Every structure is written in C-alpha cells, then in structure tokens.
Amino acid sequence: MxxxxxxxxxxxxxxxxxxxxxxxxxxxxxxxxxxxxxxxxxxxxxxxxxxxxxxxxxxxxxxxxxxxxxxxxxxxxxxxxxxSDSQELKGELSVYCSVTASYSFLYDILHNFRQQYPLVEIKLHTGDPDQAIGHVLSGAEDIAIAAHPDKLPANLAFRKIAVSPLVFIAPKTGFDIPASDEEWSQTPMILSEQGIARKRVNKWFVRKEIKPRIYAQVAGNEAIVSMVSLGFGIGVVPKIVLDNSPLASRIHILKVSDSLKAYDVGICAQEKKLKNPVLRALWEQINISGE
Structure with missing residues (x-):
C-alpha cells in the first residue's frame, strides 16, 4: 500500500x-x-x-x-x-482552477512564490470551476481558485482576490434582449449544469416568474461562450471568462434589468491544511499581496 x-x-x-x-x-x-x-x-x-x-x-x-x-x-x-525543521522549504502543492482562472490569476499568485521557494513542486489541475471547492474539501487538492459560495463551509478558508460581474451574453447578431417575459420564456438558454451561476440565474427567473427554455446545460463557462458565439442562444457567465475568451469579439453583453449578483473570486483551502508550511507560505504571500 x-x-x-x-x-x-x-x-x-x-x-x-x-x-x-x-x-x-x-x-x-x-x-x-x-x-x-x-x-x-x-x-x-x-x-x-x-x-x-x-x-x-x-x-x-x-x-x-x-x-x-x-x-x-x-x-x-x-x-x-x-x-518545518529543514532549512529550506520544499514539498508538493496541488492547485486546481479553471482554464480562465489560470490565465487571469495564476501567474500573479505563483510567480513570486516560485522564485522564493524553487524546491516546492507545483502540480496544477484545470477543470470545471464549479468543482473547485469540492476538490479542496475532499482533500484531492491543497488549494483552488474558486467563486465564493453563498454559504461557505465551516472548515474552509477563503481569501478574495477579485470581483467579476455575472452577465447575460448573446451572439453579436441575431439575439437582442427579450422585450417581455413571454419572449424570455421562448428564448433558448445555455446554462451551467450546476454551481453558483446556475443557482443565481435560477433565482433570477423565479423572481421574474419566467419558465426558461433550456437549450443546453454544459460544464465549464468556456463551453457556454463557445455555444453562444455559434448562435445557439443566450448564456450566463462571469465577465472575466468573456474578457479572456478568444471569442469575445463575437459576443455582446445584454444589459438586463435586475442584474445578477457578482462573483467574489478567491483562493480556498481547508483550515487544517494551513498548518502545512508549504501551503501556509503561499497563503501568507497572497495575503500580503492582496492587502
């Protein structure tokens, strides 16, 4: 074993x-x-x-x-x-984030740390951002870049590093803001299978008393942008995803009334794992850089 x-x-x-x-x-x-x-x-x-x-x-x-x-x-x-007893910090640190987060935040988070602690081995895994917190809680990953959930688990530490609006997006041509609740009900929607964005857009539809027409449910915000750019419907993604997408020129943001609550993006780790000298060193460095 x-x-x-x-x-x-x-x-x-x-x-x-x-x-x-x-x-x-x-x-x-x-x-x-x-x-x-x-x-x-x-x-x-x-x-x-x-x-x-x-x-x-x-x-x-x-x-x-x-x-x-x-x-x-x-x-x-x-x-x-x-x-802790060794003179030079070394070990292994596993990091999980979405592809977009790796473009947007990872360099700033790891650049100085990597220079200061060259013997620490960084293992990076990318995937669906809605699974980031689950990977940390299960112990599969030491740290993750994730959106702050509406209710933070008691044993999870979270440090905010950015805020991103949650926006409705449509193809450059062919889709305008639905003029009525009836038009919203007939408009094909491309949404996340699960996660914070899905919960917030579901609540938005409930407040509007609209039964949405779900065209597709996908994993990963990048896939939503791709499907929207092809003209399949309207999607909902964090604006930071659109800002980093090569398809951004084919998309426009719909300025809807009663906008969705923005994302708080940050790093998270289990509280007990912050005793790990390697993880603590990274965490403290981010705290300093975030002040």
Whole structure:
C-alpha cells in the first residue's frame, strides 16, 4: 500500500461513486477499480459492495476508512514537522482552477512564490470551476481558485482576490434582449449544469416568474461562450471568462434589468491544511499581496 492508493480509497469511500471518485483523483474509473481491487487483495477482505446501481462500504470497509483517515492525518502531521525543521522549504502543492482562472490569476499568485521557494513542486489541475471547492474539501487538492459560495463551509478558508460581474451574453447578431417575459420564456438558454451561476440565474427567473427554455446545460463557462458565439442562444457567465475568451469579439453583453449578483473570486483551502508550511507560505504571500 502507498499513500496515493489510500487517498484513492478514501475518496471512493466518501463519494461511493467510481465516476466521481476517479475524476477527483484524476485517474480513469478502470484504473481506480484496479487500485481498489489490489488493495482488497492485499488486505484479504472486501472493502466495498458494488453492483450495477450502487457502491457501499462493507463493515470492514468502514473500519478501514477510520484507519485511513487517522493514518493520513498522522502522516501529514509528521511530514509538516519534518519540512518545518529543514532549512529550506520544499514539498508538493496541488492547485486546481479553471482554464480562465489560470490565465487571469495564476501567474500573479505563483510567480513570486516560485522564485522564493524553487524546491516546492507545483502540480496544477484545470477543470470545471464549479468543482473547485469540492476538490479542496475532499482533500484531492491543497488549494483552488474558486467563486465564493453563498454559504461557505465551516472548515474552509477563503481569501478574495477579485470581483467579476455575472452577465447575460448573446451572439453579436441575431439575439437582442427579450422585450417581455413571454419572449424570455421562448428564448433558448445555455446554462451551467450546476454551481453558483446556475443557482443565481435560477433565482433570477423565479423572481421574474419566467419558465426558461433550456437549450443546453454544459460544464465549464468556456463551453457556454463557445455555444453562444455559434448562435445557439443566450448564456450566463462571469465577465472575466468573456474578457479572456478568444471569442469575445463575437459576443455582446445584454444589459438586463435586475442584474445578477457578482462573483467574489478567491483562493480556498481547508483550515487544517494551513498548518502545512508549504501551503501556509503561499497563503501568507497572497495575503500580503492582496492587502
């Protein structure tokens, strides 16, 4: 057994879903399945009951889950202590953000840190911004660039670095602001599958008493911009996404009444992980630069 396999087991034990767990672990479902099978063979017990519909922990799996949490916690504690005792800061730091966030913020966040701590290995993963906080809470990532949720989890630290309006966008030609509620109901909408933007636009439609016509639900704001630029409908994205998009010239922003609440963009990490000297050094540097 190694710590990577233990983290994979813990992710699956928390999600009870091979697809979601493999995505968090950045591996394919078959690779995760083989890792779990190998772990079960080395232990000589079944850790999961699985069929075509669901995954659940066995009694032995629940006991092993408690052990793994404690083992990983102790390993992080001793690892942090050893790093603190060394004269030069070194270690590994995993960062998650969207492609847009990597363009907009990552250089400013990591440039000085990288120069000051060249022995720290940075691992960057990009993906759907709506999954950023989940990756941090699950322990799959140390830190993420994310939008501040309406309700921040109690064990999550968040530092605001920017504000971005949330805007309605349409193709340059062919779509104007719907003149009435009836026209809004007939207008094809391209929206995020989930996340903060989807929740806020849903509330907007409820306030307007409009039943929207959902043309497409997609993962990732960049995909919304692409579909809007092709003329498929009206979308909702953070303005910062549009500002960094190569398709911005094919889009225009609709100035609707009762605008959506803006995004607070920032970095987030688990409170307990801020004891890690590597993560703390980055966090404190961002605090200084953000003042």
């Amino acid at each position: 190694d710590f990577r396999t233990l983290k994979q087991f813990l992710t699956l034990a928390d999600t009870l879903h091979f697809g979601r767990a493999s995505e968090v672990c950045h591996i394919s479902p078959p690779t995760l399945s083989r890792a779990i099978k190998s772990l079960e063979e080395s232990l000589g017990v079944m850790l999961f009951e699985r069929d075509n519909r669901q995954v659940s922990l066995t009694r032995e799996g629940k006991r092993f889950q408690s052990y793994v949490r404690e083992a990983l916690s102790q390993w992080e504690a001793i690892n942090h202590a050893l790093i």
